[in-house]
Amino acid sequence: MKLLIRSVRITDAASPYDGQIKDLLIEDGLIRQIGENLEAGEAQVLQASGLHASAGWVDMRVASRDPGFEHKEDLNSVRKAAARGGFTEIVLLPNSEPVVHSKDTLNYIRQAGRGGLVNLHVAAAVTRKAQGVDFTEMIDLHEAGAIAFTDGEHSVQNADLLLKTIQYLQPLDALLMNRPEDHQLTLYGQMHEGVASTLTGMKGLPSLAEEMMLTRDLKLLEYALEKSPYNSGNPVLHVSLISTKEAVALIREAKQKGLPVSCDIAAHQLAFRDNDLLGFDTNLKVNPPFRAEEDFAALLGGLADGTIDAIVSDHSPHDEESKNLEFDQADFGITGLETAFAVANMYAGLGAGALVEKFTAGPRRILRLKPNVIEVGAPAHLTFFDPDAMWTFDKTLSKSKNTPFLGKVMKGKVVGVANNGKFEWYI
Template sequence: MRLLIKSAKIIDPKSPYHLKQKDIFIENGKIKAIEDKVDEKADKQITYKNLHVSQGWFDSSVSFGEPGFEDRETLQNGLDTAMKSGFTSVILNPNTDPVIDNAALVQYLKTKTQSHIVNALISGALTEQSKNQQLAELFDMHQHNAVVFGDYKKGIQNANLLKLALQYTKAFEGLVQVFPIENSLSEKAQMHEGEISTSLGLKAQPRMAEVIQIKRDLDLLRYTDSKIHFSCISTADSVELIKQAKKEGLDVSCSVAISNLIYTDKKLQDFDTRYKV
């Protein structure tokens, strides 16, 4: 199979072709030429206005549904969609039914997804059934190639439980992922606290609900000398806290939902549900 991609802007900061407009010739899955103009005969030619090419994308948090919520999305359909959207790897969240909290379920997901071109990585639950009470089978799931452990969209309210998780996973270099939220400050909140939430009359979540939790979790990280990932941070204060922690040498990382990079709560003024995510 000979494929010719015409006049594509290459997005790859590590490449000498970064931000350059080039033809790309691919033969049997391997790039054979990147030139201003390629005249090779091809079985298929791709030409689009404003075409861009980049390395495969990675999504660290996807919720397909299977097992238990196949009506929401199956593994096959989710991975097919990821492939068509340019993603080469994704991490599957454990918020299924049953919750992915043991090695058998991790192995089930690996078996179901192993033949797909998209690499499906597995996130195991941090606690049994994600109930924030007892640690799940972290080491056994790690042995079956779970890459991270966290309770999806649930803050770990028990500080000692998180401390134990950080100490335990340190022994096998596992990664704990936390959703930084203090539940008592955010229960039933529908949006960010501010002028907009007040004018709309909606129950709101103050930024300190996130910041307080991150401060506590960073203290636990210092104590355990382990590693942690904060999922879906949404405030500038959180960015500063994590930036300072990294300067200290703590093994910490974070991610942010793309909507929080682009929009603010002002988008909710007209109750447009497209922005209520």
């Protein structure tokens, strides 16, 4: 493969070419030249107006449903959707059937993604079957290549278990990811607890459930560190999918105290409020739920000041039988791989450079992945995009269609991706 990409704006804060418009010559999976008016020779020449290039994007939270629920999504379809959304690396949650709590299941997934356009990283379960009772063999799973540990769609409820997990993983310099939700406070909840939930007559999911669990997790992290000689400087606890103003404040305070903590938000969390659920659209049923306007403002503040380290798709595919139901019977979750960038681009209030960092440098630092910099001789591990292009999301490559964005006009278009010597161009 030999490609010449003309007149592309490099958007990579770590690159010596950041902000400059250059030609990129890619050959045999490497960036061979960066310059102006490069000779094409035998290379295929590609160009597009408004084109940007960044390091390949990373999505830290994807449910693939494979193995076990391949009718909703499989490893092949999730990679296609990820590439179309601009992601060259994704982290898969362990909530499959069987749960990723053994090396066999872990290796099955890792092998499936080896050498492809999209790298598959696997987060292994903290507890067997992600049921919050018995520990998995975390050392073995870590040595087998688990990129992080989490019970994924299930929060770790037992405080002693979470504390011991932190203490267990610290000597390994391994990452614990947990979504803060006190299940006792959210039992039977359907949407954010507020005026809208009262008007619809549905039981609410109170912000308090997120804030209490997050307070607990941060206290346990601080307690564990006081008794530990290990300090790699990397985040020890990653808080997934924060959604409330108090959660943003708690993370900000923890970072100011020097705690090794990081966090992310789902891109779709920026696009809707709880009032949008008054129409009972099950495609808007997510957990954490869409919150109030004041929470949205706090999320924007957290993105702007660096409190929030990453933006994720929280891709959660479901078939018709799981979503085309009465609202209280439908499953939580939407698909998001193909729309995460455009949604964040429209609603996050960040410039292209700052936004790209939430999909590149932020996740790579948290996950202990090697830096990916656009420079001569580096692997061509790239995402091409136009932040100003308008397009209509009229078709999904996911097996599932549970998204509120189908048929919507979006701003911010992925133009192509390159990784592992492979390349796709979408215009």
